[in-house]
Every structure is written in structure tokens, then in C-alpha cells.
Amino acid sequence: MRILVTGAAGMIGRKLCDRLAAEGAIADQPIASAHFVDVFAPTPPADAPFAITCEAIDLASASAAETIVAARPDVVFHLAAVVSGEAENDFDKGYAVNLDATRRLFEAIRHERELSGGAYRPRLIYASSIAVFGAPFPETIDDDFLAAPLTSYGAQKAIVELLIADYSRRAVFDGVALRLPTVVVRPGPANRAASGFFSSIIREPLSGREAILPAPETTQLWCASPRAAVGFFVRAAALDLNRLGPRRSLTMPGFSTTVAEQIEALRRFGGDAAVRLIRRQADESSARIVSGWPGRFEARRALALGFAAESSFDEIIRVYLEEDHVVAVA
Amino acid sequence: MRILVTGAAGMIGRKLCDRLAAEGAIADQPIASAHFVDVFAPTPPADAPFAITCEAIDLASASAAETIVAARPDVVFHLAAVVSGEAENDFDKGYAVNLDATRRLFEAIRHERELSGGAYRPRLIYASSIAVFGAPFPETIDDDFLAAPLTSYGAQKAIVELLIADYSRRAVFDGVALRLPTVVVRPGPANRAASGFFSSIIREPLSGREAILPAPETTQLWCASPRAAVGFFVRAAALDLNRLGPRRSLTMPGFSTTVAEQIEALRRFGGDAAVRLIRRQADESSARIVSGWPGRFEARRALALGFAAESSFDEIIRVYLEEDHVVAVA
Numbered sequence: 001m002r003i004l005v006t007g008a009a010g011m012i013g014r015k016l017c018d019r020l021a022a023e024g025a026i027a028d029q030p031i032a033s034a035h036f037v038d039v040f041a042p043t044p045p046a047d048a049p050f051a052i053t054c055e056a057i058d059l060a061s062a063s064a065a066e067t068i069v070a071a072r073p074d075v076v077f078h079l080a081a082v083v084s085g086e087a088e089n090d091f092d093k094g095y096a097v098n099l100d101a102t103r104r105l106f107e108a109i110r111h112e113r114e115l116s117g118g119a120y121r122p123r124l125i126y127a128s129s130i131a132v133f134g135a136p137f138p139e140t141i142d143d144d145f146l147a148a149p150l151t152s153y154g155a156q157k158a159i160v161e162l163l164i165a166d167y168s169r170r171a172v173f174d175g176v177a178l179r180l181p182t183v184v185v186r187p188g189p190a191n192r193a194a195s196g197f198f199s200s201i202i203r204e205p206l207s208g209r210e211a212i213l214p215a216p217e218t219t220q221l222w223c224a225s226p227r228a229a230v231g232f233f234v235r236a237a238a239l240d241l242n243r244l245g246p247r248r249s250l251t252m253p254g255f256s257t258t259v260a261e262q263i264e265a266l267r268r269f270g271g272d273a274a275v276r277l278i279r280r281q282a283d284e285s286s287a288r289i290v291s292g293w294p295g296r297f298e299a300r301r302a303l304a305l306g307f308a309a310e311s312s313f314d315e316i317i318r319v320y321l322e323e324d325h326v327v328a329v330a
Numbered sequence: 331m332r333i334l335v336t337g338a339a340g341m342i343g344r345k346l347c348d349r350l351a352a353e354g355a356i357a358d359q360p361i362a363s364a365h366f367v368d369v370f371a372p373t374p375p376a377d378a379p380f381a382i383t384c385e386a387i388d389l390a391s392a393s394a395a396e397t398i399v400a401a402r403p404d405v406v407f408h409l410a411a412v413v414s415g416e417a418e419n420d421f422d423k424g425y426a427v428n429l430d431a432t433r434r435l436f437e438a439i440r441h442e443r444e445l446s447g448g449a450y451r452p453r454l455i456y457a458s459s460i461a462v463f464g465a466p467f468p469e470t471i472d473d474d475f476l477a478a479p480l481t482s483y484g485a486q487k488a489i490v491e492l493l494i495a496d497y498s499r500r501a502v503f504d505g506v507a508l509r510l511p512t513v514v515v516r517p518g519p520a521n522r523a524a525s526g527f528f529s530s531i532i533r534e535p536l537s538g539r540e541a542i543l544p545a546p547e548t549t550q551l552w553c554a555s556p557r558a559a560v561g562f563f564v565r566a567a568a569l570d571l572n573r574l575g576p577r578r579s580l581t582m583p584g585f586s587t588t589v590a591e592q593i594e595a596l597r598r599f600g601g602d603a604a605v606r607l608i609r610r611q612a613d614e615s616s617a618r619i620v621s622g623w624p625g626r627f628e629a630r631r632a633l634a635l636g637f638a639a640e641s642s643f644d645e646i647i648r649v650y651l652e653e654d655h656v657v658a659v660a
Contacts, residue, residue: 165479
């Protein structure tokens with residue numbers, strides 16, 4: 001089987017590529033070759049048991065979609081996106097990448113399917129986000145709750161979810177949109193996502209560095225580790241998507257916590273010294289964006305389909321320490 | 331105030347233009363001029379107290395959006411669309427008109443707003459549809475229920491709803507999407523909407539002609555008259571949209587009935603002779619499309635905002651007899 005990963009140089013993309021290389025197969029089907037693309041060339045995982053092509057391709061450029069679909073990958077992991085903060089600041093860029101380039105990818109698949117006389121119909125797994133939801137919320141959000149995003153990023157993700165359902169219903173591809181929780185603890189330098197501080201207030205103090213908290217401690221988040229997020233993609237790749245019926249968006253499981261609880265967990269790992277490195281500095285823009293995000297889901301459909309995540313913030317910190325923590329050498 | 335109506339030659343568009351001409355004002359603001367456009371030139375209403383330009387413009391053609399927005403209309407009624415049956419049969423045409431042309435209209439408004447230094451910000455009222463919903467449903471659908479369309483038409487309407495919320499949130503325009511019930515009784519001839527038979531099984535027998543019923547009598551529908559539908563647009567034009575907050579899609583009020591109940595109402599107006607003119611002829615495609623449509627809503631938000639519709643099917647037939655029934659001359 002051939003696989004394609006877009007956004008392969010991103011934090012979750014890299015980890016997904018590493019995991020696919022380590023497993024060498026999807027649902028017992030060996031991976032024959034992989035195409036990893038991003039705006040910057042991804043680094044190939046070491047010791048993969050299959051051929052890997054890493055390529056720098058901007059999906060927003062002309063014919064990029066046709067190029068990456070020409071080899072007819074059996075599974076497409078579509079992670080490439082302009083993140084929330086940037087999509088909010090740059091209206092045109094957000095729609096150009098998150099909506100238009102994605103739709104061109106879907107159309108390129110449709111074109112290949114027509115060229116193949118209907119034989120080609122890949123599986124498509126899309127990185128959506130709980131940013132498709134917007135306040136006001138019930139205390140716990142069920143799988144029938146409306147998508148009413150409060151950011152352009154969330155709107156773009158919700159639109160692509162509708163396209164995925166329609167293209168899947170029409171059998172262009174067999175798609176699923178995974179609504180990722182806030183993924184923490186992200187390693188290494190912050191990206192421009194509004195949710196970045198949820199990671200930095202843990203990561204930076206654990207390395208003896210200061211971190212800025214721009215939102216109130218009461219801010220609630222629905223979170224999972226990068227390892228759990230990668231697990232969602234791997235699970236979706238192996239799943240019989242017919243079990244989903246026509247509703248192709250799944251809210252992923254996670255764990256509901258608050259910034260205050262994050263800080264207490266940090267104290268258990270890094271002591272008071274670590275907690276003292278968190279500096280409160282209100283930033284209205286970040287605070288407004290994250291305050292419109294949802295804090296607690298049932299995720300009943302995803303749980304029934306075997307998707308799984310952590311159940312405490314201590315677990316999440318432990319995953320970070322195992323996978324990504326870099327100990328500073330004095 | 332200047333107004334623009336797209337889809338002005340359609341059934342609801344025509345009635346809306348007539349109503350605007352008769353009233354001459356929106357919320358006590360006199361209408362100074364109107365631009366009525368459709369793929370075929372609309373017929374201007376007689377005796378309008380304002381200047382009217384009727385024009386044949388295909389919104390899917392290049393620069394059409396810029397052309398119709400150049401005069402900076404204060405209120406845009408956007409009704410132009412490829413209907414459900416046609417959008418299902420012609421994937422490309424449905425997306426080209428219902429999504430791409432609509433988005434170009436929104437971008438043209440954004441461009442005019444920039445040219446005006448931020449002064450121009452029209453009100454935009456969009457004809458959405460309960461086709462944004464898809465089975466399975468709870469018995470009564472509330473305003474927080476997810477949009478999960480089962481047709482490309484419904485997907486396109488749901489996508490435009492998300493764009494309207496995002497463009498409104500960013501103050502490009504002040505928009506609202508009205509999710510119209512199934513509008514019955516449509517005057518003839520039939521269009522290519524899958525819901526056409528809900529009208530023809532009343533309209534045709536009342537004129538002594540046969541009508542085909544392609545779906546089971548248990549089929550449930552959420553319906554309102556063309557007069558009520560026009561009333562929704564007029565109400566939305568006068569409403570303070572700030573009361574909506576960021577959620578800019580409103581399920582319109584209506585009346586829940588079944589085909590069997592429609593037929594009994596027909597009997598009260600046209601007797602057994604009329605009912606005998608309904609010929610059952612199962613059509614799987616129509617039946618499948620309408621069986622995925624929802625039958626009963628709360629429409630609580632819209633009712634609280636003063637939107638109103640009929641409360642019995644007899645009332646709906648009476649509206650048809652008053653407004654549109656053509657008595658055949660022997």
C-alpha cells in the first residue's frame with residue numbers, strides 16, 4: 001500500500017511519519033512506499049521498511065494537488081494547515097490553504113478516480129479540530145452538537161468536514177475528519193496557534209525557562225498528548241469507515257482539565273520552582289480565542305470505535321517527558 | 331436604501347420583489363432603488379415606488395459578483411441557487427453556483443468594503459434550507475442540532491452558512507442564513523427540486539390534473555407557504571442582527587405534516603375527485619432524498635425573533651388559492 005502525508009514536517013506529522021515507519025504496515029497491510037510532503041521538506045524517519053520520498057511542496061501552489069495524488073496513494077493523511085492564530089490574522093492565507101488547497105486535493109483525487117474508471121478510491125484521514133465548536137456550550141458536548149466556530153480556522157475546518165462527508169457519500173474517497181483535542185505538551189518552539197500556551201506553561205518551566213500565561217487559570221481545555229493524536233490517525237487508517245455511516249466527523253476522546261489543574265500537575269513534576277516560572281500576562285486576543293473553545297465532550301462515537309486518549313494531565317506530562325523532553329546540558 | 335435580489339426570477343424571488351415593491355420600504359426606510367438579477371431577466375413588479383433595474387446575469391460567470399455589488403446595495407437578498415435535484419445530478423454545477431459563485435459575491439462585498447475604507451457593510455440575507463440537516467434525527471430538532479446534510483445541495487448550503495457566520499464575525503457584512511422549510515404549495519411548473527411533489531400533489535389535482543406521488547404517504551415534511559417564506563426575508567431585513575450573536579443561521583418556523591395529512595387537506599378543498607388524481611409511482615431517488623429530510627423543528631430562536639408561519643395545512647392551501655391558483659377556462 002502507498003501512503004501520502006501532508007503537513008509531514010509539522011509536530012504531529014513528524015510523529016505520525018515516525019510511527020508509520022516503525023510499524024511498517026496499516027492493519028496488517030505492509031506499506032510499500034510513502035510520500036511525505038510539507039512546505040519545508042520533511043526529514044525521513046530512520047530505518048523505515050519502505051521507500052520514502054520527502055518533498056517540499058506548497059499545497060497552495062498551482063498543480064501541487066495533482067502532483068501529490070498522481071501516484072494514487074491508498075491512504076491520504078491530510079494534516080497540512082495554516083494554524084488558528086495565523087488563519088485569524090491572515091484571512092486570505094487561511095482560506096487559500098485550509099479551504100481552497102484542500103478542496104483542490106479532493107478534486108485531484110476525484111480526477112484520478114475518473115481516470116481510473118472508478119477503481120481508485122483512497123481512504124482520506126483529515127486533521128480537523130474541536131475549533132469547529134463555539135460557545136455557548138452545554139456542560140458536556142455530545143456528538144449531535146452543532147459546529148458553530150468562532151474563528152476563521154474553525155470555519156475552514158468545519159467547511160472541509162462538510163466536503164469530506166459529501167465526497168465520501170459520493171464515493172470519491174472514503175473519508176473521515178478527526179476533531180483533535182488541544183494537543184499538549186507540544187515540544188520545541190511555539191507555533192502560531194492560539195492554544196500554544198497550554199503547552200509552553202508546562203514545557204518551558206520543566207526546562208527551567210519562563211513561560212507566559214495569557215489566559216485565566218479557569219480556562220478549560222479538552223486535551224490529549226501528541227502520542228494519542230498520532231494514535232487517532234493510525235486507528236482511523238485501520239478502521240472500517242462504513243461503520244461511520246454518512247457522518248464522517250468524529251470528535252476525538254480527550255481529557256477535560258483547566259489551566260489551574262495543569263499548573264498543579266506541573267508542581268508534582270517540577271516543584272514550586274517550576275510553577276514560579278509561569279508569568280501571568282493577559283493577552284486579550286489569545287484569551288478571547290480560547291475562551292470560545294469547548295472544554296468537555298462525550299466523544300461517544302469515537303470511544304465506541306476504539307479511539308483512545310489519556311485520562312489525567314499527569315499522564316500527559318509523562319508522555320512529554322518520555323518522548324520530547326530535552327534536558328538542558330549545563 | 332438600495333437593494334439587490336439574486337434569484338429574483340425564481341418563485342420566491344418574484345414574490346419577494348413584488349412584496350418589496352408593494353411595501354416600498356424596509357423597516358420604515360424607503361427603498362430608493364432595486365437591482366433584480368437572475369440567469370433570465372426578471373420581470374419588474376408593476377407600480378413600484380422606486381427605480382428598478384432587472385438584469386440577466388449568471389452569477390457563475392466571471393466578474394458577475396463584482397458587477398452586482400459595484401453599486402453598494404445596502405441589503406442583499408441572495409436567493410440564487412441550483413436546486414437540490416439538479417445539484418445532486420450535476421456535482422460541478424452545484425458547487426460552481428451554490429458555493430463558488432456565492433463566495434465570489436461575499437469577496438466582492440469585502441472588496442467594496444475595503445474600497446470604501448470600511449464604511450460599506452451591507453446586510454446580507456441568504457436563502458438556506460432545512461436540507462442542511464440529515465437523518466438520523468431526534469423527534470423534534472432544536473437549534474443546537476448539527477448540520478449533517480445528505481445531499482450536495484445541503485452540503486453547499488451548510489458551507490455557505492459557515493462562511494456567512496465567519497464574514498459577519500469579521501464585519502465584512504451583517505449576514506443571516508434563513509433555513510427555509512419545504513415551501514408549498516409552489517405554483518407551476520415544477521422545478522427540479524426533489525421536494526417538488528409536495529406541491530404538485532396539491533396544485534395539479536386542484537386544477538383537475540393528475541399528479542405523481544413518488545414517496546410514501548408517511549413522509550413527513552416541515553413546510554410553510556411561499557407567502558410565509560417571503561415574510562421571513564422581509565422580517566430578516568428589518569431585524570437587528572446583533573441580537574443573533576455569532577450564530578447566523580436560523581431554522582425558520584413551519585408546520586409539521588405528512589403526505590397523508592396533505593392528502594386529507596386536499597380532500598377538504600377538492601373532494602374525492604381531486605384526491606383520485608394523485609397517482610402513486612415510487613421513485614427511489616426522490617424518496618431517498620426526502621426521507622433523509624427532517625420533519626419537525628422547535629425553531630425557538632426564529633420564533634423569539636418574530637418570524638412566523640402557518641399552523642395548518644388548510645391555511646397553506648388557502649394561501650395558494652388566494653395567491654397562485656389559476657382557474658382553468660374551459
